[in-house]
Amino acid sequence: MLDQNDCRTLARPLATRQLAAALLASGMITLALAPQARAEAGQISQAGRNFNIAAGPLDQVLNTYAKETGILLVIDGRLTEGRQSRGLNGTYELRPGLDAILAGSGLQAVVQDNGSYKLQKALQLPRATGDATTTLPEVAVSASAERQGELSPEYPGMQVARGGRAGLLGQRDFMDLPFNATNYTSDMIENQQARSIGDLLQSDPSVRQASARTNINEDFSIRGFTVSSQDLAFNGMYGLMPFYRVPVEMAERVEVLKGPSALLNGMPPSGNVGGSxxxxxxxxxxxxxxxxxxxxxxxxxxxxxxxxxxxxxxxxxxxxxxxxxxxxxxxxxxxxxxxxxxxxxxxxxxxxxxxxxxxxxxxxxxxxxxxxxxxxxxxxxxxxxxxxxxxxxxxxxxxxxxxxxxxxxxxxxxxxxxxxxxxxxxxxxxxxxxxxxxxxxxxxxxxxxxxxxxxxxxxxxxxxxxxxxxxxxxxxxxxxxxxxxxxxxxxxxxxxxxxxxxxxxxxxxxxxxxxxxxxxxxxxxxxxxxxxxxxxxxxxxxxxxxxxxxxxxxxxxxxxxxxxxxxxxxxxxxxxxxxxxxxxxxxxxxxxxxxxxxxxxxxxxxxxxxxxxxxxxxxxxxxxxxxxxxxxxxxxxxxxxxxxxxxxxxxxxxxxxxxxxxxxxxxxxxxxxxxxxxxxxxxxxxxxxxxxxxxxxxxxxxxxxxxxxxxxxxxxxxxxxxxxxxxxxxxxxxxxxxxxxxxxxxxxxxxxxxxxxxxxxxxxxxxxxxxxxxxxxxxxxxxxxxxxxxxxxxxxxxxxxxxxxxxxxxxxxxx
Known part of the structure; x- marks a missing residue:
């Protein structure tokens, strides 16, 4: 007869195989789709094409345009900081589309020797150039330090942001923060059709709901410890979000920092320690x-x-x-x-x-x-x-x-x-x-x-x-x-x-x-x-x-x-x-x-x-x-x-x-x-x-x-x-x-x-x-x-x- 330790020993490889199977299934899906996506990457049509890019912060609109066209666009975050764009809707050739996005911004895109585009202040009318460009399917962003209260730029993919508020420390890029943090964007909220914070955070491997979706309240588990619904912060301040379930219609970002964070945010009302x-x-x-x-x-x-x-x-x-x-x-x-x-x-x-x-x-x-x-x-x-x-x-x-x-x-x-x-x-x-x-x-x-x-x-x-x-x-x-x-x-x-x-x-x-x-x-x-x-x-x-x-x-x-x-x-x-x-x-x-x-x-x-x-x-x-x-x-x-x-x-x-x-x-x-x-x-x-x-x-x-x-x-x-x-x-x-x-x-x-x-x-x-x-x-x-x-x-x-x-x-x- 197997004792409890034997059962645990047998259970570990079973759990590992289940995890491997789940990862393998997801990986096979991604690999099956990737070749076709790679074949598409880098193909820039010089003829007019239809764009449907929503209005938003200028750097985000430019990133989306660069991604869809495959151009290399170098952006200095200090130039785009606080600027907005009407987006781009309709049929445009490559250069006219870029000029339309920048219209009224006081900025212009200048073609570099290697075919890339660099953003600068519009000191003169944009040069008339051909649309010949080098096919480089990436975007390089140089982000400046952000003032407190301003949003960090979105990371490629638009699902998360590069940085967020680290409590007392203020806005920090994720690469400069000595903690594990993920900052979810409003695009992610909308595309997931989340109705509450609990719906959104199912995308995080270290977070699980700790109560039924149809229960009175909505709690979470982060790193194996409970985080009560009343412990969610609003712009870094505790005790202000809805007590039982937090909706997301008013949220631009949802920032998750794993682990106890008393120094960063102060003590939460119910004393959670799994994360903030x-x-x-x-x-x-x-x-x-x-x-x-x-x-x-x-x-x-x-x-x-x-x-x-x-x-x-x-x-x-x-x-x-x-x-x-x-x-x-x-x-x-x-x-x-x-x-x-x-x-x-x-x-x-x-x-x-x-x-x-x-x-x-x-x-x-x-x-x-x-x-x-x-x-x-x-x-x-x-x-x-x-x-x-x-x-x-x-x-x-x-x-x-x-x-x-x-x-x-x-x-x-x-x-x-x-x-x-x-x-x-x-x-x-x-x-x-x-x-x-x-x-x-x-x-x-x-x-x-x-x-x-x-x-x-x-x-x-x-x-x-x-x-x-x-x-x-x-x-x-x-x-x-x-x-x-x-x-x-x-x-x-x-x-x-x-x-x-x-x-x-x-x-x-x-x-x-x-x-x-x-x-x-x-x-x-x-x-x-x-x-x-x-x-x-x-x-x-x-x-x-x-x-x-x-x-x-x-x-x-x-x-x-x-x-x-x-x-x-x-x-x-x-x-x-x-x-x-x-x-x-x-x-x-x-x-x-x-x-x-x-x-x-x-x-x-x-x-x-x-x-x-x-x-x-x-x-x-x-x-x-x-x-x-x-x-x-x-x-x-x-x-x-x-x-x-x-x-x-x-x-x-x-x-x-x-x-x-x-x-x-x-x-x-x-x-x-x-x-x-x-x-x-x-x-x-x-x-x-x-x-x-x-x-x-x-x-x-x-x-x-x-x-x-x-x-x-x-x-x-x-x-x-x-x-x-x-x-x-x-x-x-x-x-x-x-x-x-x-x-x-x-x-x-x-x-x-x-x-x-x-x-x-x-x-x-x-x-x-x-x-x-x-x-x-x-x-x-x-x-x-x-x-x-x-x-x-x-x-x-x-x-x-x-x-x-x-x-x-x-x-x-x-x-």
Missing amino acids: INVVPKRAADQPLTRFTASYMSDSIYGGHADLGRRFGENNEFGIRLNGAYRKGDMRIDRQDVEETVGSLALDYRGERLRLSADIMYQQENLGVVVRQFSVGNTLTKMPSAPDNKLNYPGYGYSKMKDSTVVLRGEYDINDQATVYAGFGTRKSRMDALAGNPTLDSADGTFSSAAALQLYDVSSRSAEIGGRFQFSTGAVKHQVSAGVTRVTQNADIHFVGVGLFETNNLYSPVYGDTPDTSGFRGKTLKYTTMELTSYALADTLSFMDDRLQLTLGARHQNVEQQNYVIGTGQKSGEGYDKSAVTPVAGIVFKPVENVALYANYIEGLSQGQVAQPPATNAGQMFSPYKTKQKEAGVKVDWGRVATTLSLFEIERPSAITTGNEYRVSGEQRNRGIELNVFGELNSRVRILGGGAYSQGKLVKTEGGNFNGNTAIGVPDWQVSLGSEWDPVFAQGLTLTARVIHTSKQYVNEANTLSIPSVTRFDIGARYKTTLNDTPVTLRANVENLFDRDFWNTSNEGYIYLGTPRTVLLSATVDF
């Missing part, structure tokens, strides 16, 4: 934007999204960007329906030195017959196989969520070497929900649940002030950053059971009516109060013409928290007021221009966990704890493709629900290796994703009972690899494919319960055309193509069903 997710809001561009998208999602959800942008003033100083979206209909889950309303208004002023902005956001989401995730019962000895993914559990309930946010921000350049900034925001969140919180009791699919009413009000305030300064001491350059942050958050709750425990079955559920709550409603009472205050200072020292960069810094963080007894609003214990200093050390060395070796040591500080209902010790508050990360890696910018290879170790005290009690026990140590890749193999094939291998181990557990066991919800292998192909036989058409693989995961500390590995396939297509001089983009995506039934789990041990096959259709029109 920052949402960069849309701003009005120089060119007017009037865009409407009509959408459909199976089973029968119809919606629309309007995106309007205008700038005013002599130099376009004043901008307004308005986004509004509405969706309603039946979901693929039995009996479940949804109604969503999203609105955002962004106002900004950009002067020569002063920049101001105001953002107003509103979201409302109503779910009928809300789906809940399962807890593992004490009597469960074997995980039941996944049932039909369209069934609803527990089969009754609802949730009504409403969020409103206001954020004000200002930046001022004292001179070219010094910038100061300040920001302030408030958010109010309201939830009215009745849900069942089911528990799996038996391998035959028996589960139990009891309906409970929860009214939950959360109010937050967030503020920051700081500055960034550049100077030199001899041959050493300094970029010094200093900042102060404060987040206060108060939560009130009314939580009461409205029904007895009922049993049901996964495979043949009996749907009941949602209980009447009219006699159970009451006033919300104090639940938690929290204040997070921090002071940070960091310096990036640059040597050897920026080939060697050393970042040193520390943040002093203070945590004040008080909990209250549910139902009475009386204090639960004395609370605490504690502080700690968390350091960071990071290094980047570039032996050659396109290779960066990096390493970091960084700590995180989290306020103590709070046991949540339905745990028997709900409301119990634990002490704050530190998390430590060590990481090293190499980044290579191959020109049109970039790769990041990372090795990391994260150590964190662990918290888990055992039986019905939530407690802190031992330490979790996650070690892993990640490979991220993005860019374009050639002008017609793009790739995004990668793979990660992790070992999440429990150490120093209570009594040593679980020492050496695998941590809950940490698979050995994770792969997310997507590709896009523009076939030569259909101008404007793009075909997409993606594979998402997750290996076996344990759902309890004892490692006696587990869920099997799963591989999911997604496909899609989009078509860009022009109808009556109006740009139109049609998109179609299918998620979970083969409609696999599978379990997922969170790092907290909750179990939920994967999303069923879902069809998404949309049509976008730029008026």
Whole structure:
């Protein structure tokens, strides 16, 4: 008979073979498409051809034009910085098309001796030249340092940006950052037809959703640790994004930095340590934007999204960007329906030195017959196989969520070497929900649940002030950053059971009516109060013409928290007021221009966990704890493709629900290796994703009972690899494919319960055309193509069903 260690030994090669098969399938698809794409690359038609390039930042439009024509275009980012283009629509020869894009920009393209084009200020009329050019299917971009608040250029392929906001350190190119970060663009959001952050981040191999897509809230797992939906940042500030689920209609960029980031961003409200997710809001561009998208999602959800942008003033100083979206209909889950309303208004002023902005956001989401995730019962000895993914559990309930946010921000350049900034925001969140919180009791699919009413009000305030300064001491350059942050958050709750425990079955559920709550409603009472205050200072020292960069810094963080007894609003214990200093050390060395070796040591500080209902010790508050990360890696910018290879170790005290009690026990140590890749193999094939291998181990557990066991919800292998192909036989058409693989995961500390590995396939297509001089983009995506039934789990041990096959259709029109 095989013991548990034997089973693990056999499971490893099986997991490896499954991963290899997934990678091989994706690789075969890419290789099959690549020859035809390579044959197309470099073929420049000198006759007129049709272009459909959307309006946008000038450098992005030029990059797209160069990619489609195959010319070599050298761009100095200082010339295009802040400039916009109307795009290019219609039939043009090579040179007239380039001149049309540059019209009104004050710039011109000059032909070099080698046939390439170089951008310069339009000091004279462009020379009349022939269109003979050298066929070089690449774009060389020389990017200048960006002012805080301005967008980093997009990397070839347009799915991710070259850089993003690194919290306290400001805007950094990915090659200059001693961390693993990916910055997703609005193009990626739109083409994936993402409805929330969770939809978008499935493209990252180190990120997984940690809750059901149709659950009340949307959490994530990064490097094997939970990142709560309330811990997403807005322009680097915590406590301002919608509390339960973050929409993407207002997002220009979504920036993901892996690992604890207390020094960079301050302490998040729920203390996540796996990584940070920052949402960069849309701003009005120089060119007017009037865009409407009509959408459909199976089973029968119809919606629309309007995106309007205008700038005013002599130099376009004043901008307004308005986004509004509405969706309603039946979901693929039995009996479940949804109604969503999203609105955002962004106002900004950009002067020569002063920049101001105001953002107003509103979201409302109503779910009928809300789906809940399962807890593992004490009597469960074997995980039941996944049932039909369209069934609803527990089969009754609802949730009504409403969020409103206001954020004000200002930046001022004292001179070219010094910038100061300040920001302030408030958010109010309201939830009215009745849900069942089911528990799996038996391998035959028996589960139990009891309906409970929860009214939950959360109010937050967030503020920051700081500055960034550049100077030199001899041959050493300094970029010094200093900042102060404060987040206060108060939560009130009314939580009461409205029904007895009922049993049901996964495979043949009996749907009941949602209980009447009219006699159970009451006033919300104090639940938690929290204040997070921090002071940070960091310096990036640059040597050897920026080939060697050393970042040193520390943040002093203070945590004040008080909990209250549910139902009475009386204090639960004395609370605490504690502080700690968390350091960071990071290094980047570039032996050659396109290779960066990096390493970091960084700590995180989290306020103590709070046991949540339905745990028997709900409301119990634990002490704050530190998390430590060590990481090293190499980044290579191959020109049109970039790769990041990372090795990391994260150590964190662990918290888990055992039986019905939530407690802190031992330490979790996650070690892993990640490979991220993005860019374009050639002008017609793009790739995004990668793979990660992790070992999440429990150490120093209570009594040593679980020492050496695998941590809950940490698979050995994770792969997310997507590709896009523009076939030569259909101008404007793009075909997409993606594979998402997750290996076996344990759902309890004892490692006696587990869920099997799963591989999911997604496909899609989009078509860009022009109808009556109006740009139109049609998109179609299918998620979970083969409609696999599978379990997922969170790092907290909750179990939920994967999303069923879902069809998404949309049509976008730029008026």
